[in-house]
Amino acid sequence: MSKLIFKRRSIRRFKDEVIPDEAISQILKAAMAAPSANNLKAWHFVVITKRELLDHLALIHPYGKMLQQANAAILVCGDNQKQPVTGYLYMDCAAATQNILLEATSLEIGSVWLGIYPRELRMQQIGSFLNLPETIIPVSLVALGYPAERKPINNPWQADAIHYNKW
Numbered sequence: 001m002s003k004l005i006f007k008r009r010s011i012r013r014f015k016d017e018v019i020p021d022e023a024i025s026q027i028l029k030a031a032m033a034a035p036s037a038n039n040l041k042a043w044h045f046v047v048i049t050k051r052e053l054l055d056h057l058a059l060i061h062p063y064g065k066m067l068q069q070a071n072a073a074i075l076v077c078g079d080n081q082k083q084p085v086t087g088y089l090y091m092d093c094a095a096a097t098q099n100i101l102l103e104a105t106s107l108e109i110g111s112v113w114l115g116i117y118p119r120e121l122r123m124q125q126i127g128s129f130l131n132l133p134e135t136i137i138p139v140s141l142v143a144l145g146y147p148a149e150r151k152p153i154n155n156p157w158q159a160d161a162i163h164y165n166k167w
């Protein structure tokens with residue numbers, strides 16, 4: 001697993017190649033295996049595969065131009081009726097998002113996390129474009145596709161970020 005963690009990079013160039021339904025299901029299964037506060041699993045996933053929807057999302061999201069090349073995207077949303085502690089809801093969705101990235105990496109599918117929450121305008125525009133109910137909060141969008149770029153292994157050691165016992 002640690003190999004996968006270091007292999008994962010944000011991929012923003014994709015080949016014109018369809019991601020099979022089974023791969024999407026496997027990615028969703030991984031998302032749903034994420035930890036969640038009180039084990040509420042108050043998340044929803046909108047799988048977007050229609051070209052015109054992906055293209056429009058690329059226009060709405062200011063840093064989402066790669067959606068024009070993506071073969072699919074997954075919108076990770078939280079249900080604030082099911083988990084009313086919204087801070088937890090966002091963290092649960094973030095954990096699910098990371099699982100999506102890692103599972104995609106394991107399937108040799110490129111991915112990039114596009115931030116939605118807490119950007120009010122993106123939340124509102126994407127929520128209304130994809131018909132989200134009022135209680136469903138869009139948290140992150142993951143663009144997916146077979147990679148048309150290669151990136152080196154992540155080398156993230158930050159000695160100054162580590163504090164033993166007390167700060």
Ligand SMILES: Cc1cc2nc3c(=O)[nH]c(=O)nc-3n(C[C@H](O)[C@H](O)[C@H](O)COP(=O)(O)O)c2cc1C
Pocket residue numbers: 008009010011012063064112113114115116154
């Ligand atoms: C909360 C969050 C929001 C992000 N939003 C965007 C985004 O809008 N567009 C984008 O291209 N990348 C986005 N990224 C990806 C980061 O830019 C990327 O993870 C970072 O530059 C490190 O590169 P790596 O993922 O290849 O290790 C986001 C990542 C996170 C965690």
